[in-house]
Amino acid sequence: GAGVSQSPSNKVTEKGKDVELRCDPISGHTALYWYRQSLGQGLEFLIYFQGNSAPDKSGLPSDRFSAERTGGSVSTLTIQRTQQEDSAVYLCASSQDRGTGELFFGEGSRLTVL
Amino acid sequence: SQQGEEDPQALSIQEGENATMNCSYKTSINNLQWYRQNSGRGLVHLILIRSNEREKHSGRLRVTLDTSKKSSSLLITASRAADTASYFCATGDTGRRALTFGSGTRLQVQP
Numbered sequence: 001g002a003g004v005s006q007s008p009s010n011k012v013t014e015k016g017k018d019v020e021l022r023c024d025p026i027s028g029h030t031a032l033y034w035y036r037q038s039l040g041q042g043l044e045f046l047i048y049f050q051g052n053s054a055p056d057k058s059g060l061p062s063d064r065f066s067a068e069r070t071g072g073s074v075s076t077l078t079i080q081r082t083q084q085e086d087s088a089v090y091l092c093a094s095s096q097d098r099g100t101g102e103l104f105f106g107e108g109s110r111l112t113v114l
Numbered sequence: 115s116q117q118g119e120e121d122p123q124a125l126s127i128q129e130g131e132n133a134t135m136n137c138s139y140k141t142s143i144n145n146l147q148w149y150r151q152n153s154g155r156g157l158v159h160l161i162l163i164r165s166n167e168r169e170k171h172s173g174r175l176r177v178t179l180d181t182s183k184k185s186s187s188l189l190i191t192a193s194r195a196a197d198t199a200s201y202f203c204a205t206g207d208t209g210r211r212a213l214t215f216g217s218g219t220r221l222q223v224q225p
Contacts, residue, residue: 004156031211033212033213035215041217041218042202042215042216042217042218043157043202043204043215045212045213045214045215048211048212050211056211056212059212091156091157093156093157101162101206102147102159102162103147103149103157103159103204103213104159105149105156105157105158106156107155107156108155108156
C-alpha cells in the first residue's frame, strides 16, 4: 500500500490477556518505530528497528512488552498480561532514513484494557 | 521529562490570525521537525529544520531554530479552521536514533 498500515484499528481486551498489534510499513523503508500515545498526551517512544541492526528497545516500559520485525518489513508489537495502564493508542511509523529523518505514521491501534 | 516541550499547551485564535507555537529541548540535535495530528488520526510531517539552519518556510508555515537557546518556533500565518489540530515538535538527537516528541500544542481556530 501507499502508506503505513496498522491493525487492528481498535482492540478491546480484558486485563491479563495478551494482545498483538501489527504494522506494515511503507515498502522500502528501512526504519520502523513504535510509539505510544495516551489520551491528550505526547508520544512515548517504545522501540526502533533499523535494517538488520539490533533494535533499540530502550523505551519499552516493562518486560511484558516485546516487538519483532520479520524480513525487514512487517512488525508486531506484543503486550503480555495486559494492564489497564496499557490503554493507549499505539502508533507505528516508518522512515527511509537511517535515523532521524521524516517519519510516516500509521493511523494507530487504539487499545482499551478493561 | 520529554525532550521537546511545546508552549503553549493550548491556543485558541480566530480565522485569519497568526498562530505561534514554541518548542524547547535539552540536548544537542541533528534536526528538529514539526508534525500535525488531527483528532484521532496519525501524525503528519510538516517541516524539518537542520541544526545548521536558522529559518525555513513552507507555504503558510515558518519555522525558526535557535540552537544557542535550544528552542524553535512554528508560525502559521493566516490561519484557517482546517488548521485546527495538535502540533508536535520532535528532535533528532545526536546521541539517539529515534525521534523524541514533545507533549504538543492543541490549536483551535475559530471560524
